[in-house]
Amino acid sequence: MSVAPAGAGDLHHLTIDRPDDFDGWREQARTMAAAYIPPECIVWSADGRGERDLFGGPGRDLAPIPSSQRSVRANKAFLRLARSVMLHKEPARFALLYKLLLRLQDDPHLMEKVADREAHRLTVMAGHVRRDIHKMRAFVRFRAIKESDGTERYVAWFEPDHHILRANADFFLNRFASQRWSILTPGSCVHWDGKVLTETSGANRNDAPAEDATEDLWRRYYGSIFNPARLKVAMMVKEMPRRYWKNLPEARMIPELIAGAQAREADMVAQGVDTFPEALPARLEEIAQDISLCRRCPIGCNGTRSVPGEGPERARLLIVGEQPGDQEEREGRPFVGPAGQLLDEHLNRAGFDRSLIRVTNAVKHFKFEQRGKRRIHQNPTAGEIDHCRWWLDAERRLVKPDIILALGASAGRALLGRTPSVAKERGRLHPLPDGSSLWLTVHPSFLLRLDGEAQMRERNQFQHDLMQLRAML
Amino acid sequence: MPRQREKVQRSVAHYRNGTYKEHMSNLSLSERLEILADAAKYDASCASSGTAKRHSRDGKGLGSTQGMGICHAYAPDGRCISLLKILLTNHCIFDCHYCVNRKSSNVRRARFTSKEVVDLTLNFYRRNYIEGLFLSSGIVKSSSHTMEQMIEVARSLREDHGFRGYIHLKTIPEADPELVERAGLWADRVSINVELPTETGLAKLAPDKDGKQIEGVIARIGDAIAESRDARKRFRHAPRFAPAGQSTQMIVGADEANDSQIIERASHLYNRFQLRRVYYSAFSPIPDASAVLPLKRPPLIREHRLYQSDWLVRFYGFTANEVQQATDADGMLPLDIDPKLAWALGYRERFPVDINRAPREMLLRVPGLGTRAVAAIMQARRCHRLRLDDLSRLTRFISSLRPFIITADWRPTLLIDRLDLRARTTPPRQMELFG
Known part of the structure; x- marks a missing residue:
């Protein structure tokens, strides 16, 4: 504040009613500028915010109010800037604007000189205000x-x-x-x-109220929409400075989200990582032995017996099912349960010699849900099939079949890398990258679940698929 | 957790076995919000800008929009949260390898009813958490069925609740064209993801999608937007169609496409369909990712460079061709410097540029000068010749500008020809943030 004592003759104490009162400032600034009062002879203060003159002046102008001597002009650019700067917390804003207003009287192009030191300072202040307005709307x-x-x-x-x-x-x-x-x-x-x-x-x-139940939902949303694989904390802090955090309900989650991000990302990656050794097994016995030790997916860890493929070491036809069932797991052999018996029946009718065919499964362990004494079959997930595919690929390399018969969509996925639509893609040969071909049909357990006319129809269709396949071999 | 997992797996099994009947409906609203927001986080767009101005000053309805969007929060990934970005459901009959919601993926599944989405949007909006809704969805039953559900959400918000905030609908290309057009009548912005920059990438990673069909729908929406603009010139009350235009998204780093191809594709989309924005999303490792995809950290810096190149084309008067000239022999933009600087280093004969005389187009090419700085320079130099000191108030970093400019008191003598210019202008490398 001014060092001159209150009441000094040539010093004008001007009070603005409210800190953001642009019109009040404009009125007084116009009067002062008209009378050529230099900036250093005015002490501005805003009422109500402790910005009042410390010397306890009565708050109104003590010097005689000068009578107008010239008309004061201000262009639109100045007014726009002044309206904005008026909202700034800087106590010197009134004086700075007044100074610029006086200069504008002599230099009508002042506002275009964006590199001017004083104009630039006010432009920067207006920028602060604009940003604060925007952040208030946001936060x-x-x-x-x-x-x-x-x-x-x-x-x-x-x-x-x-x-x-x-x-x-x-x-x-x-x-x-x-x-x-x-x-x-x-x-x-x-x-x-x-x-x-x-x-x-x-x-x-x-x-203000302390809580709102919806904030829990909002926090849930905030925590979930954030992608832990792309942490950019500096960017967040730049746009949402810490001083706002205490009034943002979601901000209290930030430390926890940042701390947990690496672990969450590692989880995301680990779930998909392939941990198989480089070298493929060289003999079928090795595969049979190693799958019993495989713990690379949840099914491998459920304590059941693994079921390897069965049949000749080299075969022109390899039949791939989904996974061993209850009976297969007990005996440790593929396709010995009800579905296997049905398959045998159809193969015989189609004229296949089962001793020349190798049978195996897309997944080597039995996935089930215990319900009372019964173990109810559960489909393996796509991830589990994709994991177990490594074993099937190893088996295919050794058996070298010309044609692979895939029973059902799970088996199809293990060979194609995508889940096929059996209904749409059965009945035609799909070439596979290793030179063999894939023939796709339904799984016999599907036939067992049907009854009456539907079962008859589907069994005929299944038989038809097998006959077509027989003709190709 | 194991119990939770088991429960989920059982539900998935029920679903697969055809006995699935809303098993997920016993999940609470907040659990479903978690699942369906989590599934939506791979969409990059969250813009709420550029739509028609609306308000509800009359006390009817709720909400307003202005030209500029508002980011109500920022997540620790540095992305703005402007809209409630969720999926209606993450069940999906498609099997796109890069997508966390593909049908073969083992994620938790959930769905909202349209009323739940409407209520959630309004409750968030009333508390000033959001600017509006960005609704996307996995595909259930059929594309058209899903699209109808999404349109119902938008219709209910607009008609039943007089909602005047922002709505972005992600349309489904395979849906009935008539539905896609209806979406534009309720939404501020519609978008369809082209997903991958090249046809081969699409064929390999999104076997259920068809690039031709996607472009066909983008073209149709573009026409509808143009038609509506035209109609409004003649009839003041002609219905608006997606006033904030349409946008799309490409996934970067999931297939082999190089930056040059991506720029080419983006330019094609901008020119041919007048898209507002092309978003790039660096492929993130997703839970239960398909075996076909590379599992590594997303190339965030590459994504950033692509956005910079996008800016050069949209605001700096570069042609796609010129941006491509900034790429290296493999068609990739340099990661250590921005594409504008890379271009300038390749065309040193065009520099230095006289700040006091050069046309706007040339000022925009100076590395380190943005559109705002150029506007300020254009205005300031009308009054007097600018010196370095003046320039320091109009721009951020004067030191990196020096080799490329001439001012009243500065002329770089041999600087532009120095071999180590690249090193001198390259910002010090950050610590390994982006493996």
Whole structure:
């Protein structure tokens, strides 16, 4: 503040009623500029925010109010800048603007000189205000409370950097006119009751509601939409500075999310990583032995016996099923249960010699759900099939079949790398990268689940597929 | 956790066996929100800008939009959270390898009813958490069926609740064209992902999708947008169609396409269909990723360079061809410097540029000068010749500009020809953030 004592003859003490009162400043600045009062002879202060002159002047101009001597001009660019800078918390804003206003009288092109030191300083200040306005629109968080008449009111506590509340009220009015709301800040508060906007003096944090049940949902959302594989904390802090965090319900999750990100990402990657050794087994016995030790997927770890393929070491036809069932697991041999018997029946009818065919499964262990004493079959997941494919590929390399018959979509996936649609893709040869071909049909257990006419129809279709295959071999 | 997992696997088994009947409906709303937001995080777009201005000052309805979008929060991945970005369901009948929701994937599945999405949107909006809704979906039953469900959400928000906030609908290319057009009447923005930059990539990784069909729908939406703009010139109350335009997304790093091909494709999309935005999403390791895909950290810096190249074309007057000239022999943009600097180093004969005389187009080519700085320079130099000191107030980093410019008091003598210019202008390398 000025060092001159209050009441000095040539010093003007000007008071602006509110910290953001642009019109009040404009009136007084115009009078002063018209009388050629130099900037250093004016002490500006804003009322109500402790910005008042410390020397306790009565707050109105002590020097005689000068009478107008020239008309003062300000172009649009200046007014736009001044309106904005007026909201800045910098106490010197009134004086800085006045100084620029005086210079503008002599240099009408001043506002175009964007590299000018003083104009630039004010432009930067306007930028602060603009950013604060924008951040308030972004970071105000309402909490719903029930009012005495049963309606809801949405109340927010916010701490702006600058005097932007009144200027920003319009935005919230445009958006939330249909609901009642209040925004409380340390400087002042605004309230909307559906008809009129009212202002009250400043509040503190405890005046705002402490919780809102919806915030839990919001936090859940915030934690889930974030991708732990791409941590960019600096970017977040740049756009959402820490000083805002204390009033953002979601921000309390940030440390936990950052700390957990690496672990979450590692999980994401680990789930898909292939941990098989480089070298493929050289003999079928090796495969049979090693699969019993395989723990690379949940099925491998369920304690069941593994079931290797069965049949000649070299075969023109390899039949691939889905996975061993209850009976297969007990005996340790593929296709010995009800589905296997049905398959044998159809193979015989189609004229195959089963002793020349090798049979195996896409998945080597039995996946089931215990229900009472019974073990109910469960389909392996795509991930499990993809894992177990390594064993099937090893077996294929040794057996070198010309044609592979895949029973059902799971077997199809183990050979094609995608889950085929059996209904659409059966009945034609699919070439495989190793030169062999794939023939796709349904799994016999599917036939067992049907009855009556549907079963007859599907069995005929299955038989037809096998006959076609027989003709090709 | 194991029990949870078992429960989920059982549900999946029921689903596969055809006995699935809303087993997931016993998941709470917040659990489903978690699943369906998690599944939506691979969509890069969260923009809420560029739509028609609306407000609800009249006390009817709810919400407003302005030209500029608002980011209501930022996640630790540095991305803005502007919209409630969720899937209606993550059940899907498609099997695209890069997608976490492909039918063969082992993720937890959930679905929302359209009313739940509407209520969630309104509850979040009323508390000023969001600008609106970005709704996408896995495909259940059929593409058209799914699309209808999504349109119902948008319709209900607009008609039943007078919602005037932002709505972005991700349309499904295989759906009935008539439905896609209906979506544009409720939504501010519609988008369809082209998914992969090349046809071969699409064929390999998204076997159920058809590039021709996707482009066909993008073209149809483009026409509808143009038609609606045209109609509004003549009839003030003609219905608006997706006033914020359409956008699309490409996945980077899942197939072999190089940057040059990606730039080419983006340029084709911008020119041919007048898209507002092409988003790039670095392929993230996804839970239960398909064996066909590389599992490594997403090439974030590559994604960033592609966005910079996108900016050069959209705001800096570069042609796609010129950006491609900044790529190396393998068609990749350099990772250590931005594409504008890479271009400038390749065309040193065009520099230095006289800040006080050069046309706007040339100023925009100076590495380190952005569109705002150029606008400020254009204005300031009308009054007097600019010196380095003036420039330091108009731009951020004067030192990296020096080799490329001439001012009233500065002329780089031999700097532009120095062999170590690249090293001198390259920012110090960051610690290994992006493996």
